[in-house]
Amino acid sequence: MRKIACICMMILSILACFSTIVAQEKPSEEQVKAAFLYNFAKFTEWPASAFKNKTSDFVIGVLQNDNFAGKLTDLVKNKQVQGRAIKITIDDSPENLKGCHIVYTGTISSPLLESTLSTFDKLPILTVGDASGFVQLGGIIRFFPLDEKIRFEINAEKANSAGIRISSKLLKLATPFKAQIGEH
Amino acid sequence: MLSKWINACSIKSKLINIVMISSCLGLIVAGTAFIVFDRISFKQTIVHKMETLADIIGSNCTASITFDNRRDATETLDALAAEKHILSANVRDKTGAVFAFYNRVGQNFDLDTSYNRNYGYEFKNDFIVFHRPIYLENEIVGSIALKADLEELKARLRYNVTVVAIIIMIVGLLTLVLVTRLQKFISDPVLKLASLAEQISKSKDYTLRAPKESHDEVGKLVETFNAMLSEIHERDMQLLHAQDRLEMRVLERTTELEKEIQERRSVEDKIRESLAEKEVLLKEIHHRVKNNLQVITSLLNLQSRKIKDPTTLEMFRDSQGRVKSMALIHEKLYRSSDLSRINFADYADNLAKYLLTSFKMETCIVRVQNMAEPIYLSVDTAVPCGLILNELISNCLKHAFTNRSEGQITIKFYHISQDEFVLQVSDNGVGIPGNIDYMNTTSLGMQLVNTLTSQLDGKIELLQDMGTTFAITFSEPKYKKARVENVA
Numbered sequence: 001m002r003k004i005a006c007i008c009m010m011i012l013s014i015l016a017c018f019s020t021i022v023a024q025e026k027p028s029e030e031q032v033k034a035a036f037l038y039n040f041a042k043f044t045e046w047p048a049s050a051f052k053n054k055t056s057d058f059v060i061g062v063l064q065n066d067n068f069a070g071k072l073t074d075l076v077k078n079k080q081v082q083g084r085a086i087k088i089t090i091d092d093s094p095e096n097l098k099g100c101h102i103v104y105t106g107t108i109s110s111p112l113l114e115s116t117l118s119t120f121d122k123l124p125i126l127t128v129g130d131a132s133g134f135v136q137l138g139g140i141i142r143f144f145p146l147d148e149k150i151r152f153e154i155n156a157e158k159a160n161s162a163g164i165r166i167s168s169k170l171l172k173l174a175t176p177f178k179a180q181i182g183e184h
Numbered sequence: 185m186l187s188k189w190i191n192a193c194s195i196k197s198k199l200i201n202i203v204m205i206s207s208c209l210g211l212i213v214a215g216t217a218f219i220v221f222d223r224i225s226f227k228q229t230i231v232h233k234m235e236t237l238a239d240i241i242g243s244n245c246t247a248s249i250t251f252d253n254r255r256d257a258t259e260t261l262d263a264l265a266a267e268k269h270i271l272s273a274n275v276r277d278k279t280g281a282v283f284a285f286y287n288r289v290g291q292n293f294d295l296d297t298s299y300n301r302n303y304g305y306e307f308k309n310d311f312i313v314f315h316r317p318i319y320l321e322n323e324i325v326g327s328i329a330l331k332a333d334l335e336e337l338k339a340r341l342r343y344n345v346t347v348v349a350i351i352i353m354i355v356g357l358l359t360l361v362l363v364t365r366l367q368k369f370i371s372d373p374v375l376k377l378a379s380l381a382e383q384i385s386k387s388k389d390y391t392l393r394a395p396k397e398s399h400d401e402v403g404k405l406v407e408t409f410n411a412m413l414s415e416i417h418e419r420d421m422q423l424l425h426a427q428d429r430l431e432m433r434v435l436e437r438t439t440e441l442e443k444e445i446q447e448r449r450s451v452e453d454k455i456r457e458s459l460a461e462k463e464v465l466l467k468e469i470h471h472r473v474k475n476n477l478q479v480i481t482s483l484l485n486l487q488s489r490k491i492k493d494p495t496t497l498e499m500f501r502d503s504q505g506r507v508k509s510m511a512l513i514h515e516k517l518y519r520s521s522d523l524s525r526i527n528f529a530d531y532a533d534n535l536a537k538y539l540l541t542s543f544k545m546e547t548c549i550v551r552v553q554n555m556a557e558p559i560y561l562s563v564d565t566a567v568p569c570g571l572i573l574n575e576l577i578s579n580c581l582k583h584a585f586t587n588r589s590e591g592q593i594t595i596k597f598y599h600i601s602q603d604e605f606v607l608q609v610s611d612n613g614v615g616i617p618g619n620i621d622y623m624n625t626t627s628l629g630m631q632l633v634n635t636l637t638s639q640l641d642g643k644i645e646l647l648q649d650m651g652t653t654f655a656i657t658f659s660e661p662k663y664k665k666a667r668v669e670n671v672a
Contacts, residue, residue, distance in 0.1 A: 032252075039250045042321050082321070149252065169247035173256050 032150050033143055034072040037104055037128055040141065041081040043167035046101055050124040050163075051084075058084040061100030063116065064092050068106060094119040105129040105139070113137055124163045140164070141174075151175060195374055199367040200360070207359045208352065215348035219341065226340055231305055234314045234330055237267065242318035242328040245275050249283055249318065249326045257284035264288075269332045271311060275318070277326045303327070310334060373402045377409060390417035463523060470518035477511030502578065502629065505542060509535055509574035513566050526566050529556035532595050535570065536577060543581045549590040550581065556597035559605065565660050568636040569607060575629040576609040576654050584613025584652065603659045610653035622646060 027035075041058065051058075058081045062069040069090040076086040089100055094116040097103050102125070105116055109131040117138040120127055127139045134142040135155040140162070143152050154174035159166050190198060241260060248257035257275050264270045264286050274285035305314045314330040380394050390413050394406045481504050488500035512534055516526040536552040561569060577593060585591035596608040616622065622630050623644075633654075637644050642658025 036251060042250070043247060080321075152251075167247065169244065170251075173247050173251050173253050 028071075029145075029150065030068050030071050031075070033104075033130075034068065034075045036143070036150065036152065037072065037102060038076055038079070038081070038086075040126060040128065040170070041086075041102060043170035044126055044159075045165040045167075046124050046126075047163045050101060056084065057087040058082065059087045059089055059100040059102075061089045061091065061097035061103040063090075063094065063097065063103060063105045063108065065104070065106040066090060068104065072104075098123060098125070100125060102126045102128060105131070105134070107131055109133075110137065113139075120162075122162060126159070126162075126164055126166075140166075195371045196367055199371055200363050203363045203367075204356065204360060208356055211352045211355055215352060219344045219348060222344055223337070223341060226337060227307070230312065230332070230334075230337065231314075234305065234312065234332060235316065237264075237270075238314055238316040238328050238330050241273070241330075242275070242316060242326075245284070245328065246318060246320045246325060249275065249277055250320060254284050258286070260284075261286035264330075267332075269334075269336055271331045271333055273328065273330045275326060275328050278324065280327075283326060307334075369398070370402070373397050373406065377402075377406060381409075384413070390414075390420055466523050467518040470514040470523070474511045474514035474518065477507050477514065481507045481511065501542065505539060505574050505578055506571060506632075508538055508542075509570045510567060512538070513563065513570050516566075517563060522560070525560040525562050527558050528561050528566065528569065528597055529554065529558045531566070531570060532556045532573060532597065535573060536593070536595065539574070539577050539581060543578075545581065545585075548585045548588050550585060551590070551592050552577075553592060553594045556595050557599070559597060559599065562660065565640065565658075568639055572607065572633050572636050572656060573609065575633045579629055580609065580611045580613065580652075584611040584615075586614055588613065600657070604657060605659070606655055606657050608653060608655040610647075610651060612651040615648050615652050616646070 037060065041060075060072065060076070062072065069088055073088045076088065079086060089097060091097050094103075098119070103120060105113060105127060107130045108116065110133070113129070113131055113134065114137055117127060121138060126141065128141045128143070129139045130143050131137075131139075132142075132144075135153055135158070138158060139155065140159045141152050141154050143150055145151070152174055154166060154171055156166060156171055190201065193201060241264065244260045245257045248254070248260065261273050261275065261284050264273055265288070268288075270286075270288065271291045272285065272287045275283045277283045303315050303317055305312055311331055311333050314332070316328050317324045318326045318328055377394050380392060384390060384392055393410050393413065396403050396406045396410075484500050484504045484507065488497055488504070491497045491500060512531060513526060516531050516534075517523060520526055533554050533556075536554060540550065540552060573595070577595075580591075580593050584593075592612050594608075594610045596606070596610075598606055598608075600606055623634065625631065633644065633656075637656055637658065640656075640658040641661065642656050645655040645657070647653040647655065
């Protein structure tokens with residue numbers, strides 16, 4: 001009896017494993033980025049002044065990218081960050097995203113990027129983007145692909161000047177970036 | 185078994201053994217308890233340490249897992265190389281797939297078994313397996329498993345065992361030294377008491393006393409022992425006294441008895457002397473009586489020579505015979521060893537011979553056949569018996585063989601019962617003429633016979649068959665016999 005039960009269990013567990021493998025299709029690049037964006041919030045501290053009160057929402061702003069915003073909204077459904085509910089805001093104008101805590105700029109690049117980033121300058125907003133030269137232009141985290149994986153680089157000095165504290169764990173994972181002031 | 189062995193030991197070794205066994209047992213129990221307790225607490229320490237380590241590593245891996253950076257996670261795990269007891273470790277993601285792992289040099293990745301278990305830890309023989317979840321903002325993002333060897337635990341056990349063993353040895357040695365010194369307080373008084381008891385039992389000297397050194401039970405024992413000794417001593421002294429007194433008494437009594445015996449002996453000697461004197465005297469008396477009677481016989485004999493008348497001569501001769509018969513009795517008496525009784529058969533022999541010679545039978549040859557049994561008679565009975573015999577034989581010689589050339593006289597004397605005798609004199613002569621009544625006769629001889637017979641309370645029978653037979657039956661008078669016995 002026991003042997004039969006053991007064999008049954010084994011078959012069941014193998015089937016279960018198989019089914020999870022089947023269910024886990026490789027996530028899309030946007031999905032990974034959305035998850036990363038969400039997880040950045042967990043490794044970052046904002047100053048208390050960034051929130052209206054203790055229960056106010058944690059706001060993630062997405063600039064001009066409805067598709068990404070849709071993915072992100074799916075991901076963060078019913079989730080919380082630092083004890084706060086997550087709210088996704090999509091807008092074309094950076095001015096309207098000044099109250100966000102994280103702003104994802106997507107692939108937008110210079111010169112629009114420069115003006116966008118200057119809008120968020122000195123504000124406690126974690127700016128995340130894909131454009132090359134994003135961090136050099138004053139962005140804080142930039143996604144880039146490496147060995148079929150999404151990696152990121154962080155401008156820690158910029159984050160510090162914005163009053164945001166990024167966890168060393170996160171910094172350790174990032175490709176270190178030194179702001180080359182005066183280059184641009 | 186144990187009690188037998190303990191009982192066979194001396195008090196000293198008993199004390200040492202008891203203390204040593206109990207202290208060693210105590211030390212072993214305490215040491216074991218310490219080792220067990222220390223092991224348990226050290227295990228807790230290890231668990232705590234591992235927990236902390238797992239949490240730190242797990243926490244350091246949160247970002248790696250979250251951002252799918254295996255290289256970073258592996259680097260984090262590689263930091264475990266500093267912890268030499270960690271054999272292997274791995275980090276899994278939310279789905280349970282291995283995300284990163286670490287193996288110490290020479291170790292194989294074998295933590296698959298640990299994964300399916302619940303979170304927590306498990307001690308195996310040689311290692312401990314640890315499985316902890318990794319949290320990120322209250323959400324489990326993965327898990328970390330650690331496998332560590334227990335060398336530390338083993339080393340600590342070895343160290344603890346060594347330390348405890350050394351402590352037990354040192355304390356045991358100290359205890360042994362202390363006990364060997366201190367046991368004297370208990371065993372010495374007892375041993376002293378025992379050796380004193382032995383000494384006393386050998387020397388029997390009950391004046392010895394044990395010194396009292398302590399006020400405990402042994403001290404009490406010493407006191408009691410001493411009290412017992414003094415009691416025994418006292419009793420001994422009393423016994424000695426009593427013995428002395430008894431010996432004195434015995435000595436006194438012995439002296440008295442010896443004196444008494446001496447006295448008795450001297451009295452006996454005196455009695456014996458006096459008896460001998462009396463015997464001599466008695467012999468002398470009998471001798472004198474016999475001599476006097478002999479003198480009378482001789483006088484009668486001298487006198488009778490001048491007598492011509494045959495009747496008178498016969499009377500003289502008869503008288504001579506009667507005196508002789510009495511003299512013969514006295515002669516027999518003083519010759520006998522007894523002095524009071526005579527063998528009547530001997531007497532009858534002598535008397536018959538005398539009578540035969542005194543009657544000078546010329547015409548007739550008479551023979552006397554003495555068939556008397558050797559019966560002893562006292563002088564009181566012997567005298568009348570002798571006189572009767574004299575008369576009867578004389579009668580025979582005078583009358584029986586008239587006109588005969590030869591004749592025979594038979595004398596018989598025998599018992600018919602214990603005290604009754606028969607004296608019988610027979611002849612084969614002419615017999616008594618019918619006109620003569622022997623009971624009523626003028627003959628002095630027959631009168632004498634009758635008188636003497638009645639004196640003896642006896643009776644006479646006359647048988648006239650082939651001659652004449654006189655049989656006199658009598659008994660020795662009782663009072664006379666008693667007197668005779670007393671004298672004997």
